[in-house]
Amino acid sequence: QKEVEQDPGPLSVPEGAIVSLNCTYSNSAFQYFMWYRQYSRKGPELLMYTYSSGNKEDGRFTAQVDKSSKYISLFIRDSQPSDSATYLCAMSADDYKLSFGAGTTVTVRA
């Protein structure tokens, strides 16, 4: 079993829809949770970072962490074609080692 499992996708949604991305994890030592966005042929770009259970909002993006269920989510409201990318969840246990999900490719149709 992988340490981090991410819904594989791909996901195709119309412009303006809410995008919901999910990851589960097995390592209870994970305490830092991140979401990265990666455009084709580019490096991963940090979107959201959190270390506690609950919600964190930044503009159209909301990151949700439920440590008791070992489950994290990213919601994108009012999705735009420019949100079309691969989204990667990542987490670490304060040991400098990020464990990544396999990524979900999202396409937002205009």
Add this chain to the structure above:
Amino acid sequence: DTAVSQTPKYLVTQMGNDKSIKCEQNLGHDTMYWYKQDSKKFLKIMFSYNNKELIINETVPNRFSPKSPDKAHLNLHINSLELGDSAVYFCASSPWSGEQFFGPGTRLTVL
């Protein structure tokens, strides 16, 4: 611009050759990393240096050798390149053990 930069962006080479990839960060971070992203987009950590000291050394063939001349630079040297080494290699840096910031990647193709 403050960033993590890598050179070269593309590297095409023959099997058996030796090549190096360079990384520099001007974010003032203490820790730098090398990741490999395979054709299925899975990102896996290879090495990490904190203040020039190796702190993560994952199960990677010893043909791969990282080197950190100072805390702003981390290079990756690969000996005797094999077809399976073809991938995108990303450098990253972080101020501590949490969030990491990635470079643009080096696309290595071994023929």
